[in-house]
Amino acid sequence: MISNPPTKTSNLGYQVLADRITNGQITRIVVLTGAGISTSAGIPDFRTPGTGLYDKLAPLNLPYPEAIFSISYFTHTPEPFYAIARARHPGNLKPTISHAFLALLAKKNLLHFLFTQNIDGLEEDAGVPVDKLLWTHGNWKSQHCHKCHAEYPDDLMKNAIRAGEVPYCLKTECGAAVKPDVVFFGQSLPAEFEDRQKMAAEADLMLVMGTSLKVAPCSQLPRLVKEGVPRILINMEGAGDMGNRGQDLCILGTCDNGVRELADALGWRDELETLWKDAVDAKGDIKELEDGPTLDECIAKIASTMNDKMKISNGHKRMLENHLSSKFAQMMAKPPAQS
Template identity: 50%
Template structure:
């Protein structure tokens, strides 16, 4: 059940499980003892208040800003086929998205609090920023559906790559190569055209077993993740906490209804946040706090860095194409010499055979890439609200 299949439930339609369609009723359900298994489905919106830009927010999302760059399409920076031919744009971008420079949001802390209450059944996340790990979500309850920056490996031989060396390359915005086979190395995040991790498929039954499914910060446009809410059993409660830019306000309201507001702030503070925040209000920076770079400025800077990186790559590609052209001319001359008969002419049969050999080769990988991506890329549909209690 993705965004295009979701409809807002009529207010006159009585809920099947809850007493009402509001957050207090959700809190009553959790505290009443009937809710023992909570599953979270998290998207980029829960990390934007940590300073990490999402992908689709107009004007500030990564895709919106990458449209100005010399890419076949904005998503190409996360496309495995494009990465194989030109990895530099991704690494220029990854330099400013690397882990270690961001701290968990209050939403991450809320998931951790639910785990401490022994109510967390599973947390599926589309995010690759590792903030769920940093917030203390138990590894056995976490499914990083699109992988994460926590590991890195060769895309050819799949050998693991040292984390300390990867950090050096990320800081430099440079492209690392495998020490075993010299293949390209990338973080263990899932690109368009790659399969989702085994843990995702093994965890699907968790959604079917859930008493409560909470969707936070996701547009539900990327499949197969977008289909997860539809796997909930009949009678299970589904809640969407998601505004134009999802932050911590929704989980704070729910924590307050549960009587866990102070505990939530304590958990958040313990993982690096919340020291200058007030319970029940949106986060405000203290006067002594260092100014935080706006998301607009950060993404704009990322765009400039990627553009500079691409200009270097374009120059390199031009030189490579010249070399290839020279080599092709030499090869053609050699082939022509080999095909000449005693009379010095190329036979018609040889020309046909040569042509067939050429046309039998794939002319582009775009067709294969399209077929691989059909299970992953998002359909263009208007986002509609998931049924359940929203903010």
């Protein structure tokens, strides 16, 4: 039995959903995941008070916490992003049992499609087929100059991340900062998203895991599910409109505990644990990367040099912060434009 089991709230019997899956009534499961499925791999989520990444960034005195992932801020101040890149790089990480559960759904031909807001790529490491998932915010698998879009070598990127330094475009006439191919605030989501989001309406069950449902347009996906189709939320707290429909099930707690509960109800627990062990073993030895500085150490190091490096007056700083805060408020008020 798991310790601290999640709290279940539902208008639908918990075992009823498991029975519908095992007897073949549910065959097209659409999944939306967020940072909560990767916290046990060592990546803090974004918004949990005290432990979330945005709170941890406080020593940097950013104009707003999300600025570290804003393209407008990165354009002129890429140092904070690369200061924490080593600690958050997926090369340091192994899949969680939550990732393994998604791979198990795929193995059983139940995964209709997976939308992930994460950039760590751990879904693929766990065994989710790439044709069944969309990294809605991109991933770390490649990188380009953010200005001229020239490709940048993998080995040089690896060296820069290991050193906590900003890599710059190799074209002498450019020299702008290189950015991993992840979607920052202010950038468009992959063009594929507009077409793929229609798959939410094809679901006969939607599973939402580890997300606050506060970032558009992914936050709208659960609303696209047809009325009468069950939706499951596994999260530390309520999110969006999950729980408002009669067929909703909310499992409040960690994602890892939640998927173990589901696996128990489905009779899949042993198979899940075995698949997870195999995925972790397949990732291999990452000791070289594990021995690097912690996220807190990375933040402390860059915080001590930020003010001297930027060398801007307090008045200019206030003007910049007000401008960036205004731009961020506008971005959050409407979904990013689709390309």
